[in-house]
Amino acid sequence: MKYFGNGLSELHKELNTIIRKADKLEEAKTLFFELHSKLHVSSMTGAEQNETDSLLGDLMPSEYRIMPTSKDETIAWVLWHIARIEDLTMGILVDRGGQVFDSSWKRQMNVHISDTGNALSDDEIMELSAGLDMKELIAYRNAVGQRTQDIVKSLSADDMKRRVSAQGLEAVKQSGGVTDQEESLWLLDFWEKKDVAGLLLMPPTRHVILHLNDCGKWKQHIRDNKKCFRRA
Template sequence: MKYFGDGLSELHKELNTIIRKQDKAEYAKRMFLDLHAALHLSTVSGKEKNEVDQLLCDLSPYEYRIMPTAKDETIAWVLWHIARIEDLTMGILVAAGEQLFNAEWKKQLNIPISDTGNALTDDEIMEFSKQINIDKLIAYRNTVGQRTRDIVKTLTSTDMKRRVTSPGLATIRQIGGVTDQKNSLWLLDFWSKKDVAGILLMPPTRHVMLHLNDCCNWKQQIRKRKTYFRSI
């Protein structure tokens, strides 16, 4: 069911049809930036307030840390997961540079992990969600989003068809962006099949749309339910 982002799927489909066309490069970048702006707090793009602002503006710290049902995660985990993946893929695989996450961010966030959180158990997700500093989590995601926008503005039509490199994937593994667990390691294989356009169409856009839709659903459930599967 649709809880977030009316019209964004259609925008994403249109982006998919033009993103690798040489004569549409600048238009595709503008379209990406419009889509990306709708997936981050408005402070990231400087645009008017959006659904992400609405989602987060009145969440209590407690609500970030609830699993409504057995098939869900927490909003805190989702925000970390999508920010971490965007940081890794955009900074290392697209820009051929570095991640933003470092020891100082880890300290400020007050978390025990450096990876995307794909392989965490329910118990580990709950403990992670309990520990993480929500204000710093939002700040990290905002910083990642702003850097993504800067990267995309520099891309050329040639860049869009550039394949993800083995050294880039090796770097992500070396720095702990993924773990050796099966539920985490598969990400490297998934990304290895992409070009830059393919990365832009998934981690910082489609992937985020799906997870934010979940978060909007969970927010509704949290405020309707009297009991939850897990909470702190």
């Protein structure tokens, strides 16, 4: 069931059909910016209010930190996860530079990990969720989103077909973006198979649509006063 993202899958499909066509480069970028902006709170671009604002804008601090069922994570974990993956893939793999995340952001967000959170246990997810400063996490995600848009503006048609490099994947690992656990390391194998266009179609777009839809589902579960598995 769809809880978030009305019309976004259609935009994504349209982007997928043109993103590797050299003569459609600027059209593809415009479409990417439209889609990507809708997946961030409007303060990231200064655009009009959107569905992400509606999803996150009225959440109580405690609602970020609820694990609705034993099969779920928390909204706090999702926002951390999608921000870290976008930061690592866009900054290191696409731009071949660095990431936004640093010791200052780590301190401001009050986190003790640097990776994407893929391998965390339920206890570790709850610990992360309980400690995260949500205002700073959203500010970090905004900074990542702004940098993504700057990176995409500079891409050429040739860039879109450039494969992810072994050096980039090693840089992600060395940065602490993934851990040595199998549930985390598989990300490197997944990204290794991508070109730049493939990355744009997943970490900052499709991946986010799926996770924010989960957040919409969980928000409804919580607001319907249904029994929840764990609360921080």
